Amino acid sequence: MKLKIALLAGDGIGPEVTQEAVNVLEAVAAHGRHSFEFVPLLIGGVAITAKGSPLPAETLEQTLACDAALLGAVGDNKFNHLSPNERPEAGLLQIRSALGGFANLRPATAYKALADNSPLRPEITEGVDILFVRELLGGLYFGEPRWWDREKELAHNTMVYSKAEVVRVAKIAFQLAQKRKKKVTSVDKANVLEVSQLWRAAVTEVAKDYPDVTLEHQLVDSMAIHLMNTPRSFDVVLTENLFGDILSDESGVITGSLGMLPSATLGGKVNLYEPVHGSAPDIAGTGKANPIGAILTAALVLRHSAGLEAEAKVIEAAVIEALEEGNRTTDIARGNIVGQRTVSTTEMGKIILDKV
């Protein structure tokens, strides 16, 4: 197995956490007869600074020639004054769009070792294992027309979905549910939005081809409650782009820290892998970043792009072991707790690496 991976480290803590993910992948390569070639490329704020664009042409071109893309994080307050299409985040949205992956998989899992890190009671989070399937290329993120007319003092965004866009992501959700607890919860706001009515109708139609999977519909506002009250009752949660952004972040509280969460975006020319957390410029370079989100993202690269399921599981098990031994980065440390010690980004990376 030979894999060429575009390395889009990006801004803030992006480079530090990506490095730990790379170390783990290289350990896997060294142990098996696999080889990973990493192609470091600029994206986000660092790309604006170096090349004047959040997604330079050579970054896109070279990424398209890779087998997978591993992204750290983008975003830098320095560029807050720019319009959305010039900011670091635009680089992320442009590469998402160009790579074509429309199904963004985001697990929200409870770890026993971190049960006390969640604001939710342990009896609520125990055993939670949700997989969000967030549509990533449609809705308000990409809808046209979009503008802010400063003279007219008016701004406009467009939420748009075609049936085909809904069908293709729904199929992935149902297929994933078939290998899990066989339940899909589709989220919309069909009591108000026409787009949600199309969404609901399309998902309902797709469901007919998966008679072994139960489909339920939830309104996005109710869902925001249910995810906190009864998270164990969900299996696969299927959402449009913005609802998925909000609800998957909200579900981060189940795990206890956004720094723990990986994601994989499938269905396009090149799969895109990114931890869910942001660039956290305030802690960049301080050793406080949690590399686990990025390391678990590396596991998803192995699972979905390299077909190395066993190796992915080894990494996931190593993460659990590291946590159970009491190792904690700052975001998941809770003061002086017997049996726990606070470790830096690289220390956590090394602890996990040693177990792989």
Place this chain on the structure above:
Amino acid sequence: MKLKIALLAGDGIGPEVTQEAVNVLEAVAAHGRHSFEFVPLLIGGVAITAKGSPLPAETLEQTLACDAALLGAVGDNKFNHLSPNERPEAGLLQIRSALGGFANLRPATAYKALADNSPLRPEITEGVDILFVRELLGGLYFGEPRWWDREKELAHNTMVYSKAEVVRVAKIAFQLAQKRKKKVTSVDKANVLEVSQLWRAAVTEVAKDYPDVTLEHQLVDSMAIHLMNTPRSFDVVLTENLFGDILSDESGVITGSLGMLPSATLGGKVNLYEPVHGSAPDIAGTGKANPIGAILTAALVLRHSAGLEAEAKVIEAAVIEALEEGNRTTDIARGNIVGQRTVSTTEMGKIILDKV
């Protein structure tokens, strides 16, 4: 003080809970030298059934001639096949729009007596007192064009805000913050949406006129986390329409049940008061509905439309007392707990009434 109140009981549990609110208002009238005249009017599913429209012309006309409107709930699965502009919810959106109230106030408060009802740990919810100010007449709810083209298999909604719409609701948020903990958290998705960039710029401008109030901006996805992790750190939370719908519901878990939450919509021709919960058709008529949301909504009528602050406080204190005595409707009951007893909608109403 003489007040003419449009009574829009609506669907499902709407009529039952509204009745308890009316009882409490009548008790206040009997004790002071106030008089409330209630004008019962049709809205939502019951109006579709009786008059063929979710907001019959006479309902709107008569409500506009009242001093305040008290709404129960609208929504009935029977009408799920209708398009958004024909459904019971359309009656609600139309009356919101016609009455013109743009600032929807939704408190998210923790009650000591209900600390064990929240999925959040008691140390997280303790002392939480958030006031959402949700913009209620703009954004995706009302934006044009909006359509679902079944032939083209494409649907479209529009998120639109003018600066003037943002400014007027922001002013209310800052004024309310001045009487509270002097902090406004404005929520947007300014890293992606042009509408959010206008929103952020307009709120920042308004803030200059309230130098005693601290303004912070949060992205909607991060906010969904922070509300669960550190709810005590928020005072007034200012949002556009859809973000407010999602986040205020999410914050319902702080109180423990949506059935507890009141709302008031100010700034228009006639103030509109409604509990946050929905019509809950599954429990309508079973005595399981929690009337507290509606009763606390009645308190808001007294506060914001009748200028009877002391009387509003009496009702709010009566609710707390009823809870502290261990009275629980089904939604807030937690099995066999010593010192607690499960009561029906009307029993809870009477217990609170007796204390007013």
